[in-house]
């Protein structure tokens with residue numbers, strides 16, 4: 001037996017031992033789960049036998065008994081849920097219990113210890129660790145260290161030593177498919193194998209091949225705010241999700257998935273990433289989008305435009321009369337200048353006189369305007385406006401209460417002696433109604449002086465916009481301000497709130513104290529961070545300044561040319577400098593070398609980041625005289641690529657309108673789906689999707705529909721086209737009718 005065979009035999013024996021232990025724990029857990037199930041059925045039967053239906057005579061007693069059963073059933077449900085999750089974990093481990101091994105010789109010891117690394121710990125009855133969770137402190141060396149001197153950080157401090165071996169395994173269905181020793185980094189061999197595969201599902205975990213620079217982000221705990229910048233396909237989303245899994249493991253006593261929120265670009269993306277955490281044995285965090293959060297916080301009322309509607313307008317309404325005014329409005333409301341004016345305005349509104357009046361009821365003074373003034377500007381001054389007003393209202397109502405009571409008694413006395421009543425209940429009811437009517441005006445006045453009307457507040461800002469510029473010593477261009485002012489006021493008059501106006505609206509609501517409760521959130525992840533404006537970051541800060549934030553983005557993928565962060569310098573002042581760290585990811589993994597090189601030429605700024613050296617077909621640029629010919633060719637190409645075994649094919653259009661046209665042409669001829677709205681469900685296979693909804697997603701084959709110079713005609717759409725191209729893993733094909741867009745000039 002040569003050395004390799006011997007090693008293989010040893011490894012196989014170890015695997016069998018591990019599988020035996022896993023099977024044992026699996027069976028034990030399954031029996032326990034069955035027991036819980038039987039107990040639950042028994043409990044339900046007991047409820048029925050002992051309580052049955054609630055009777056009138058001893059109803060209360062029965063309800064108390066019933067509540068005890070309910071609490072007991074809740075505990076049973078939690079136990080059942082955790083055994084179910086364990087069962088799933090053991091099932092995964094029975095197929096592939098570990099993926100790595102390190103042999104570490106700790107300083108002062110004379111023998112290296114073997115550490116097997118998998119998605120979860122496996123500990124036997126003697127408390128020996130057969131497998132270490134990938135998130136355990138010692139496992140960090142698998143991702144971070146090369147052979148030789150190595151160390152890892154654990155609660156006891158830094159442990160130093162030597163890494164004697166680093167081995168990777170591919171184990172499937174309980175069998176070692178291959179294994180190899182990697183001397184330097186997590187070997188390209190395994191990475192190449194994973195990346196060369198066709199994708200037909202939602203996003204997957206990358207735990208077996210996390211790279212060192214990615215691990216730095218996943219395990220970073222030194223900074224409250226992490227800003228991660230990385231090119232397309234560098235694993236930003238993957239890293240964010242693995243970071244969540246890491247935090248849930250490390251702080252399992254302190255945090256649960258409900259303490260973490262991820263802001264995704266849209267619902268499709270939320271759906272697309274929803275399998276990663278369960279694959280890692282964790283429950284999903286709270287997933288939302290800025291739009292969803294904002295619409296929930298603003299409530300119903302004004303007509304609110306959707307993000308998609310705004311994108312369609314930007315891309316598809318260039319010929320409309322008001323187009324330029326709208327674009328100026330979007331641009332303006334995304335500037336730091338506007339943030340500063342809003343901030344100034346908030347302080348102004350907080351100090352603004354409220355026109356308090358004396359509150360008088362039946363000639364008696366309840367509270368004077370002077371007292372109210374004092375409460376507002378002195379006693380409650382530390383509170384934000386909305387809360388101050390609420391407090392004042394509560395105070396007036398409190399002072400009014402005895403007068404109201406007294407008056408009701410007075411009226412009741414009068415009614416009783418009027419001779420028209422015999423029933424006391426009737427007298428009380430009518431007295432209350434009479435006093436309520438008498439007090440109508442006073443209640444109206446209380447509401448008036450304590451009113452918090454956001455529309456009015458927002459309107460006043462624009463009515464006197466120049467005044468706020470002048471009084472805050474901010475320079476401005478009269479013409480520009482005048483246009484923004486009239487455009488906004490017209491929309492407000494029509495009760496219409498454009499997407500770009502909803503954001504300042506929300507900011508004012510929060511800054512003036514109408515804040516939804518967010519204290520349970522301890523970690524915030526903001527993905528596709530380039531697409532949020534400085535004002536949106538101010539909102540994130542106002543809402544979550546108590547929480548840790550991980551902000552991940554790529555400035556080159558700003559899909560909305562007029563509404564983006566612009567530069568991280570625009571937001572760096574929001575977060576404390578000493579508690580913020582910017583990390584750059586430098587390698588991209590998604591696309592072949594050819595696609596990455598092609599896409600990068602689309603950018604004006606040179607990207608020097610590395611891409612994984614995986615070769616494939618050269619991207620194709622195909623010109624046609626008319627659009628119909630593109631559609632025919634698309635049909636043929638989809639069939640060809642499907643024939644070549646590619647499972648996910650994305651036909652990326654510029655707008656929804658275009659996506660609809662292409663979908664209608666193809667749907668009778670092949671099996672195809674379409675994603676048209678940001679709250680559509682993620683689907684895989686062959687699908688048509690507009691570029692701005694495809695951000696964050698990926699496909700084996702990307703077919704860009706019509707990159708003609710009439711379609712992608714202006715500089716502002718360069719990054720949208722770049723984002724679309726970078727969705728491709730293996731094949732990129734760009735079709736155009738007439739002349740090709742000048743944006744692709746450098747690429748061919």
Ligand SMILES: Nc1ncnc2c1ncn2[C@@H]1O[C@H](COP(=O)(O)OP(=O)(O)OP(=O)(O)O)[C@@H](O)[C@H]1O
Nearest residue numbers: 206209210211232233234235236237238589590696
């Ligand atoms: N270390 C890794 N090992 C294996 N695959 C990886 C690794 N890192 C990233 N990937 C793969 O690369 C692809 C891109 O990852 P991801 O979507 O997380 O990148 P991203 O930076 O968020 O991309 P984009 O900004 O373009 O949306 C995914 O298929 C992911 O599984």
